Amino acid sequence: MDFNDTPQEAxxxxxxxxxxxxxxxxxxxxxLASSTFGGLNTGGEDPIxxxxxxxxKKAEAGWACLMWPTEYGGRGAxxxxxxxxxxxxxxxxxxxxxxxxxxxxxGPTMIAYASEEQKQRxxxxxxxxxxxxxxxxxxxxxxxxxxxxxTRAEKDGDEWVINGQKIWTxxxxxxxxxxxxxxxxxxxxxxxxLTMFFLDMRSPGVDIRPIKQVNGQSGFNEVYFDDxxxxxxxxLGAVGDGWRVSLTTLMNERMAIGGSxxxxxxxxxxxxxxxAKDGGSAIxxxxxxxxxxxxxxxxxxxxxxxxxxxSALSKGDIPGPENSIGKLVAGGLMQDVAKFGxxxxxxxxxxxxxxxxxxxxxxxxxxxxxxxxRIEGGTDQILRNIIGERVLGLPDDMRADKGLPFNEIPSGN
Amino acid sequence: MNFDxxxxxxxxxxxxARYLTDKCGTDAVRAVLEGNEAxxxxxxxxxxxxxxxxxxxxxxxxGVEAGYLTLCLVAQELGRAVAxxxxxxxxxxxxxxxxxxxxxxQKELWLPxxxxxxxxxxxxxxxxxxxxxxxxxxxTVSGGAVSGRKLAVADGGIADLxxxxxxxxxxxxxxxxxxxxxxxxxxxxxxxxPTRDTATIVFDGASSEMLGEPGAGxxxxxxxxxxxxxxxxxxxxxxxQAALDxxxxxxxxxxxxxxxxGSFQGLKHMMADMYVxxxxxxxxxYYAAWALASDSPELPLAAATARVSAIQAYQLxxxxxxxxxxxxxxxxxxxCHLYYRRSNYQTLQLGGLSVWENKLIDALAAAA
Ligand SMILES: Cc1cc2nc3c(=O)[nH]c(=O)nc-3n(C[C@H](O)[C@H](O)[C@H](O)COP(=O)(O)OP(=O)(O)OC[C@H]3O[C@@H](n4cnc5c(N)ncnc54)[C@H](O)[C@@H]3O)c2cc1C
Numbered sequence: 001m002d003f004n005d006t007p008q009e010a011x012x013x014x015x016x017x018x019x020x021x022x023x024x025x026x027x028x029x030x031x032l033a034s035s036t037f038g039g040l041n042t043g044g045e046d047p048i049x050x051x052x053x054x055x056x057k058k059a060e061a062g063w064a065c066l067m068w069p070t071e072y073g074g075r076g077a078x079x080x081x082x083x084x085x086x087x088x089x090x091x092x093x094x095x096x097x098x099x100x101x102x103x104x105x106x107g108p109t110m111i112a113y114a115s116e117e118q119k120q121r122x123x124x125x126x127x128x129x130x131x132x133x134x135x136x137x138x139x140x141x142x143x144x145x146x147x148x149x150x151t152r153a154e155k156d157g158d159e160w161v162i163n164g165q166k167i168w169t170x171x172x173x174x175x176x177x178x179x180x181x182x183x184x185x186x187x188x189x190x191x192x193x194l195t196m197f198f199l200d201m202r203s204p205g206v207d208i209r210p211i212k213q214v215n216g217q218s219g220f221n222e223v224y225f226d227d228x229x230x231x232x233x234x235x236l237g238a239v240g241d242g243w244r245v246s247l248t249t250l251m252n253e254r255m256a257i258g259g260s261x262x263x264x265x266x267x268x269x270x271x272x273x274x275x276a277k278d279g280g281s282a283i284x285x286x287x288x289x290x291x292x293x294x295x296x297x298x299x300x301x302x303x304x305x306x307x308x309x310x311s312a313l314s315k316g317d318i319p320g321p322e323n324s325i326g327k328l329v330a331g332g333l334m335q336d337v338a339k340f341g342x343x344x345x346x347x348x349x350x351x352x353x354x355x356x357x358x359x360x361x362x363x364x365x366x367x368x369x370x371x372x373x374r375i376e377g378g379t380d381q382i383l384r385n386i387i388g389e390r391v392l393g394l395p396d397d398m399r400a401d402k403g404l405p406f407n408e409i410p411s412g413n
Numbered sequence: 414m415n416f417d418x419x420x421x422x423x424x425x426x427x428x429x430a431r432y433l434t435d436k437c438g439t440d441a442v443r444a445v446l447e448g449n450e451a452x453x454x455x456x457x458x459x460x461x462x463x464x465x466x467x468x469x470x471x472x473x474x475x476g477v478e479a480g481y482l483t484l485c486l487v488a489q490e491l492g493r494a495v496a497x498x499x500x501x502x503x504x505x506x507x508x509x510x511x512x513x514x515x516x517x518x519q520k521e522l523w524l525p526x527x528x529x530x531x532x533x534x535x536x537x538x539x540x541x542x543x544x545x546x547x548x549x550x551x552x553t554v555s556g557g558a559v560s561g562r563k564l565a566v567a568d569g570g571i572a573d574l575x576x577x578x579x580x581x582x583x584x585x586x587x588x589x590x591x592x593x594x595x596x597x598x599x600x601x602x603x604x605x606x607p608t609r610d611t612a613t614i615v616f617d618g619a620s621s622e623m624l625g626e627p628g629a630g631x632x633x634x635x636x637x638x639x640x641x642x643x644x645x646x647x648x649x650x651x652x653x654q655a656a657l658d659x660x661x662x663x664x665x666x667x668x669x670x671x672x673x674x675g676s677f678q679g680l681k682h683m684m685a686d687m688y689v690x691x692x693x694x695x696x697x698x699y700y701a702a703w704a705l706a707s708d709s710p711e712l713p714l715a716a717a718t719a720r721v722s723a724i725q726a727y728q729l730x731x732x733x734x735x736x737x738x739x740x741x742x743x744x745x746x747x748x749c750h751l752y753y754r755r756s757n758y759q760t761l762q763l764g765g766l767s768v769w770e771n772k773l774i775d776a777l778a779a780a781a
Pocket of ligand 1: 145170382678
């Protein structure tokens with residue numbers, strides 16, 4: 001066990017650091033650093049443009065999607081080198097948020113299931129940010145119960161015809177491509193009749209409508225499909241094998257978002273060290289100390305758990321369901337931290353104005369964005385089911401749809 | 414960077430686990446629980462035969478010098494087995510205090526005997542129903558003679574040697590007392606965890622030797638506790654894992670309403686939360702193990718972090734293991750209470766949760 005760099009890792013770190021120092025958009029540093037959770041601050045410049053610029057620059061120098069093979073736009077780097085890069089990239093890493101789904105989920109799915117020709121065509125542009133991808137999984141009738149989805153794909157010659165609706169699709173409005181899971185056979189059990197595709201988001205018949213979120217932003221969308229045609233060559237995996245393909249995506253999702261979700265704990269530490277309370281500093285208050293210690297231990301636990309997962313990954317282990325704990329812990333933790341950070345500042349902390357509220361209204365932003373962490377990519381309850389069943393080996397829930405063909409499953413509203 | 418134990422380290426863990434599974438089942442724990450003996454001398458001897466007490470001690474003093482990372486994994490197995498032996502008092506505390514602060518003569522005299530288990534050591538701090546602190550110690554030491562009462566000393570009834578905290582001329586001293594000598598009387602006390610020997614020790618002019626610097630006793634104790642906390646935390650996660658395993662096993666077998674109780678989300682999610690608490694603690698323990706083994710300046714923060722989350726994990730897992738078992742969980746006959754007792758006993762050794770929360774924040778503020 002050694003938490004220090006090996007000489008080789010130190011060399012890699014120095015190289016990354018030097019390249020970043022010479023190439024990063026330094027004029028955005030302070031703005032990026034004051035970004036709040038869910039609110040990227042690019043100092044008035046167009047966030048999409050600056051994000052794409054930085055991504056392109058990284059790709060040209062071999063610093064994009066580090067763990068992908070070089071022929072697909074990556075660097076062929078090890079998981080540890082990838083961690084080192086992320087540490088060194090620091091605040092500039094915030095410019096990657098619009099690519100997380102494409103790089104973390106769509107790319108690995110393409111690597112696993114697309115043809116060689118397709119990989120050559122799509123992956124380098126995905127890596128360089130030139131083309132943005134989204135994940136079209138959830139539907140009004142298929143969220144937690146993803147396999148309950150209804151969007152139909154029907155074969156017509158060499159093409160498939162898609163009709164239906166997706167919802168909660170993050171970044172669809174800025175995306176060029178998407179991976180799409182559909183139902184190709186409603187007469188078999190729900191997990192068995194699914195098929196995965198990727199498609200051009202500008203295909204005729206695709207209609208994207210942004211949804212306004214609790215925090216006022218519109219990161220996610222409804223996406224309607226009206227006789228959208230997809231070539232059979234863009235099918236990922238066999239017909240009827242979509243569920244298995246989706247597991248590749250979801251497994252990578254855990255790694256992509258697992259270790260990196262903020263908790264708000266460093267911000268809270270900063271706050272209680274500077275905030276006055278009862279004639280002293282808030283960090284001297286016993287109640288503050290007790291809560292902060294508990295939360296710090298949890299956030300450190302997440303960090304150290306992520307480190308262990310990286311070590312396992314370097315040894316060739318596949319990220320397993322135990323990585324579900326990252327999001328499960330971080331979501332609730334941030335919600336608690338946000339409320340406490342505001343509690344300490346009194347009623348004035350209801351103010352949202354970033355010029356007045358502490359830290360550009362960072363705790364307020366956490367308060368309003370954190371509920372989504374407990375839902376997106378698997379709700380807290382679904383994650384507890386996964387841990388209970390897949391990690392601990394407890395018996396499955398009783399399922400009312402067990403063994404039934406999809407079209408005979410009872411559905412509510 | 415490498416965030417895992419080595420194959421060699423894991424091998425010792427496996428050997429320890431195998432031995433304990435074989436020779437330290439809950440029947441051995443229960444023999445102590447029922448008061449048949451103060452500790453399991455068979456298990457103690459068995460661990461000694463394997464050389465485990467000397468795991469991290471220098472070869473020059475009769476140890477194996479296999480490192481603190483290995484010792485951490487041994488601790489995890491002792492915790493998993495709820496082993497009724499004075500390992501923590503003797504090795505993580507007494508031997509470590511001697512190694513850190515002892516003179517050459519003291520080390521040569523005691524460490525080899527501690528390493529073979531022939532001598533059992535402990536630390537005597539607590540005096541009353543208040544968290545011990547540098548400014549509330551009543552026990553005194555003057556001209557080497559110790560007088561005062563230590564209310565609760567873990568393994569105090571079976572120890573041969575005690576590291577005692579007492580008020581001297583220049584502040585708090587850490588001194589070494591042979592418990593077989595004159596001026597020492599002791600009696601066993603009943604505690605929430607009868608699987609561990611605990612005694613009240615009264616010193617009446619008992620002779621002692623200075624350990625370390627005069628007046629530096631309390632800061633030495635803090636440094637000692639930072640190291641011991643990591644090893645205690647490993648015992649705690651071992652115990653937490655055993656309690657969780659027990660809960661999962663029962664939930665898979667016990668049926669109610671025509672189905673295994675583990676299929677009810679109320680219980681499934683409770684056990685998922687036990688797992689989460691344990692995982693976080695385990696990962697913090699890994700980091701702390703590295704800080705301990707590498708003498709990192711981050712040790713105080715890493716140790717406090719591991720200790721806080723290990724206390725939480727063990728208390729949660731042992732508590733909710735009883736819940737999963739229903740009425741059976743509240744019987745003397747079922748083993749649930751072994752974990753419940755041990756977790757709460759161990760929580761309070763070295764100072765309880767609030768003490769370690771405070772240490773964590775102090776270390777955090779110092780680092781920031
Ligand atoms: C900000 C955000 C971004 C998102 N981005 C994307 C995206 O890019 N692509 C995409 O495909 N999806 C995306 N999603 C969708 C997300 O994955 C779903 O919202 C999520 O899986 C929950 O599904 P649902 O909304 O249908 O809720 P439901 O499944 O209807 O859940 C409602 C409640 O029922 C509970 N519940 C359901 N089933 C069970 C069960 N078996 N046991 C116990 N409780 C249960 C849930 O925990 C929840 O509390 C996003 C969501 C959010 C909030």
